[in-house]
Amino acid sequence: MGASPLMTLGMRAMAANYAALQVTGHNIANAGVIGYSRQRVELATAQGQFSGAGYFGKGSDVETVTRSHNAFLTREALATASLANMDDARLAQLQQLETVFQTGEQGVGYSALQFLNAMSDLASRPGDTASRQVVLARAQEMAARFADAGGRIDTMQGLLREDLKTTVASVNELTKNIANVNQQIAAVRGLGQPPNDLLDQRDQLLADLSEHISITTVAADDGTLGVFAGGGQRLVLGNQAQPLAVVDSPGDPSRAAIAIMDNGKPLRLDETAVGGGRIAGLLKFQNHDLVDAQLLLGQMAAAVAGAVNAQQRLGVNLYEPAGSVPSKDVFSIGAPRALPLSANAKDASGRFLSEVTLTTVHPAELQASEYEMAADPSGTPGLWQVTRLSDGLVRSVPSGGEVDGFRIDIGNPAPSPGDKFLLQPVNRAGAQLRTLLRDPRDVAAASPLTGTVGASNTGSAAIASLTITSNTVDPQNTASITFTNDSGAYAWELRDRDTNALVASGTGTWVPGKPLPSDPDPQINGFELQLSGVPQAGDTLTVERTTNPASNNGNALALAALRDQRLVGLTRQADGSLTGGATSTDAYAAAMADIGVRVQGAQAINNISTAMAVGAEQRRSSDAGVNLDEEAAKLIEYQQSYQAAAKVLQVAQSIFETLLQTAAG
Amino acid sequence: MRVSTQNVFERGLSTLQKRQIELMNMQEQLTSGKRVARGSDDPAAAARAERALATQMRSASDQRALEASRNAMTQAESALGDAEELLQQAREHMVAAGDATYSDAERKSLAVAIRGLRTQLLGVANRGDGAGNYLFGGQGAQQTPFLDATGGVQFRGTAGESQAAMQEAMPLALDGRSSWLQAVNPSTGQPDLSVFDVLDRVANELDTPGRSADEISQSVKDGLRDIDAVAGNLRSHRARVGELLNRGDAVEVRLSQQALSAQTERSAAEDLDMVQAVSSFQSKQTGYDAAMQTYAMVQRMSLFDYIKG
Numbered sequence: 001m002g003a004s005p006l007m008t009l010g011m012r013a014m015a016a017n018y019a020a021l022q023v024t025g026h027n028i029a030n031a032g033v034i035g036y037s038r039q040r041v042e043l044a045t046a047q048g049q050f051s052g053a054g055y056f057g058k059g060s061d062v063e064t065v066t067r068s069h070n071a072f073l074t075r076e077a078l079a080t081a082s083l084a085n086m087d088d089a090r091l092a093q094l095q096q097l098e099t100v101f102q103t104g105e106q107g108v109g110y111s112a113l114q115f116l117n118a119m120s121d122l123a124s125r126p127g128d129t130a131s132r133q134v135v136l137a138r139a140q141e142m143a144a145r146f147a148d149a150g151g152r153i154d155t156m157q158g159l160l161r162e163d164l165k166t167t168v169a170s171v172n173e174l175t176k177n178i179a180n181v182n183q184q185i186a187a188v189r190g191l192g193q194p195p196n197d198l199l200d201q202r203d204q205l206l207a208d209l210s211e212h213i214s215i216t217t218v219a220a221d222d223g224t225l226g227v228f229a230g231g232g233q234r235l236v237l238g239n240q241a242q243p244l245a246v247v248d249s250p251g252d253p254s255r256a257a258i259a260i261m262d263n264g265k266p267l268r269l270d271e272t273a274v275g276g277g278r279i280a281g282l283l284k285f286q287n288h289d290l291v292d293a294q295l296l297l298g299q300m301a302a303a304v305a306g307a308v309n310a311q312q313r314l315g316v317n318l319y320e321p322a323g324s325v326p327s328k329d330v331f332s333i334g335a336p337r338a339l340p341l342s343a344n345a346k347d348a349s350g351r352f353l354s355e356v357t358l359t360t361v362h363p364a365e366l367q368a369s370e371y372e373m374a375a376d377p378s379g380t381p382g383l384w385q386v387t388r389l390s391d392g393l394v395r396s397v398p399s400g401g402e403v404d405g406f407r408i409d410i411g412n413p414a415p416s417p418g419d420k421f422l423l424q425p426v427n428r429a430g431a432q433l434r435t436l437l438r439d440p441r442d443v444a445a446a447s448p449l450t451g452t453v454g455a456s457n458t459g460s461a462a463i464a465s466l467t468i469t470s471n472t473v474d475p476q477n478t479a480s481i482t483f484t485n486d487s488g489a490y491a492w493e494l495r496d497r498d499t500n501a502l503v504a505s506g507t508g509t510w511v512p513g514k515p516l517p518s519d520p521d522p523q524i525n526g527f528e529l530q531l532s533g534v535p536q537a538g539d540t541l542t543v544e545r546t547t548n549p550a551s552n553n554g555n556a557l558a559l560a561a562l563r564d565q566r567l568v569g570l571t572r573q574a575d576g577s578l579t580g581g582a583t584s585t586d587a588y589a590a591a592m593a594d595i596g597v598r599v600q601g602a603q604a605i606n607n608i609s610t611a612m613a614v615g616a617e618q619r620r621s622s623d624a625g626v627n628l629d630e631e632a633a634k635l636i637e638y639q640q641s642y643q644a645a646a647k648v649l650q651v652a653q654s655i656f657e658t659l660l661q662t663a664a665g
Numbered sequence: 666m667r668v669s670t671q672n673v674f675e676r677g678l679s680t681l682q683k684r685q686i687e688l689m690n691m692q693e694q695l696t697s698g699k700r701v702a703r704g705s706d707d708p709a710a711a712a713r714a715e716r717a718l719a720t721q722m723r724s725a726s727d728q729r730a731l732e733a734s735r736n737a738m739t740q741a742e743s744a745l746g747d748a749e750e751l752l753q754q755a756r757e758h759m760v761a762a763g764d765a766t767y768s769d770a771e772r773k774s775l776a777v778a779i780r781g782l783r784t785q786l787l788g789v790a791n792r793g794d795g796a797g798n799y800l801f802g803g804q805g806a807q808q809t810p811f812l813d814a815t816g817g818v819q820f821r822g823t824a825g826e827s828q829a830a831m832q833e834a835m836p837l838a839l840d841g842r843s844s845w846l847q848a849v850n851p852s853t854g855q856p857d858l859s860v861f862d863v864l865d866r867v868a869n870e871l872d873t874p875g876r877s878a879d880e881i882s883q884s885v886k887d888g889l890r891d892i893d894a895v896a897g898n899l900r901s902h903r904a905r906v907g908e909l910l911n912r913g914d915a916v917e918v919r920l921s922q923q924a925l926s927a928q929t930e931r932s933a934a935e936d937l938d939m940v941q942a943v944s945s946f947q948s949k950q951t952g953y954d955a956a957m958q959t960y961a962m963v964q965r966m967s968l969f970d971y972i973k974g
Contacts, residue, residue, distance in 0.1 A: 098705055103711050551797075551799075586716065596707075
């Protein structure tokens, strides 16, 4: 037995420890690199040499360099990061949306109330131009605030699409890189050693990708990784990446949707198919929160402005002579619209074959929802199925039928059986609210009719208020009401004020606390009187044209009374009665609280998902990350081993020298 | 269990950032004095504050309407007072005219004085409220509501009262027809006695020359009776206006209480409890301070420090 095996052994040990030191150095160098997994030298005992005296060890060999990687923990970290990023994206958008619904004096609700309060001031001075100017200014302010809020929602929609485009661009970049790394990994697979740093690189690309979109991965035999979106759509397979694209939503083209390009053809991905990540957060916000905000604002704009317009049309403005210029609407409200779905039947030039038009009939009954209209599944011709998207309520209506305050008219030709329409009765109402009044005289503060009690009445009845209930009112006709007994029975006549020709006549009974006339008594001339006191037989009431609109405040009072009226979101029951609804103040407070609750909820969810992501990342990194103290300890350990190995070499050399000296001597 | 050095850094840092954000939010609240700056801070409180603000604005609006009514009613009250005084003067002239020793010429001069009073009364009846409305215009009058026409003074306004925009009935103008033209006629019992007709009639009576003492005594008696009737009617309207002014005071108290409670409600919903906030800020500050110190201490420790070159 010579001295050389010992030398070989020492050298081997030195090489092994040197390799270990090198890997430790690599770890220390990469301690701060995101996505780096710590590496370890795997040493193995070299097989011993057989001799007559048994096996003699030959030291150790460097077998391979492995990285600390736990597939389960990595997958968990990716999945939780996807969720956290989704919630984070939605929260950030919601917080921005919340600024549209300002509280207090900056809010939209404040301006609506200020406008109606100006009507109260006008009632005190109906002929005063300054008071009328204030009404105009407040109307302008109200319209401007609605339009501004609606405009900001539109801007957010536009920016969101840009945001999605940027995100999709980075997704496409990432999937392309993953495909490249896949190819490199497959190429070095034949070498038999794990390409640790390439694997880390791919894991990091996957981590980056899962921030944008939720993914699942499937490992292939050749070392490549197949990457699939949440719903199972292929993003990367081997060295091939499928790009994503931002496309228009099938119903409303102003909204964005995500599609996967399949042979150059975009295949739209459902919001749920995206699963998680930033893209899902943005889509969720767009399809639910942003739409709802737009609907709440639109519903309120359509209802309040609609009620003001209806009341204004019943009044008389200040143009001379009275009634010569019909009362103009105060506001122009963004029109309801029916959008054909992109798959609907088209003619040769690409235009949609059939159209549907919507008309607002009862602004107070409009709901904050969109609707989907399709052919009736029972196949009944001329009948259409309308689904309210907010709660899924399904109703069948014919053309010209009314749903939630708006009328649906089917155009000619009628839609094909497969055609669908997205109905948006209020979406544009807020953003496109404008004032139409320019002249102070336009404000219709006066009532067209004035009621007076007879000069020689003996009863205590006085007219507490006169309300115009219908635009069928004709100021040319004078109504005379004569009570025929002491318990409220009356007879009335309607005569032309110039010719005295009898237009209509009838009878009725006044019931204390109820207006005159009230059901089932017939209408007289589109008005209702509220009486205070009690009439006696022979007492008369006269309702005739307001002779001096400049000093009559009847309609201004009615406009001011809108402050207390439930005029937003009423529900028509089967028997025709109206229930529910909110005043303009309550409607705005509720809308603001609705968005506030969403922000609060999103904050809570975001806190949870972030905590989960942090925990998962901690678990992943506790296995895969570098601990510098540990590396310092290893440094000492391998240094000592190296020194010991060097000692072995030294001993071997001194043995050899001893042998030489002995031989020489 | 082992930890990754980088992860320790990151987590420590993110905890510090979280604390810093909390401190910043707290500081924002302390600066603005508001606990609820946006809906999400406390959606229920924000909605409450919104409704309270609406009530506050509504009270202010109702107060303006009340002010308009009170302004008109105060002036109407003083106009009716003036009218009473003028009628009292007319009554005194009538009493003087009853003196049997007066000559036709002396009675004529009394008639002139009464006609003068009548002109003044017409002016009082046509008074405006300074805001473009007539005090006795009823539900609206284009020009002065009372017009001197052949056959006596006519009411050209619309009978009835116009109301201010508020829950309580507070008139902006009085019904001139019933106060000036519809006193109950003592001889017929019908409400058709006009202030101006009465004065016209008595002035004409006094103007008529060569009447006997009995005739004079009769017409003075009739004249006094009618003057008392129309003065009584004006007085009862004045009493009603006084009642309305009293009601206005009560309404004002109610409105200011409503405004105050709305303000309290709004403040309770969205204002910050300063004491609590300052103490909470201090405790957060202490926590942040401790977090920074320990972070720096932990991060300083490394095994490398103990490896001797």
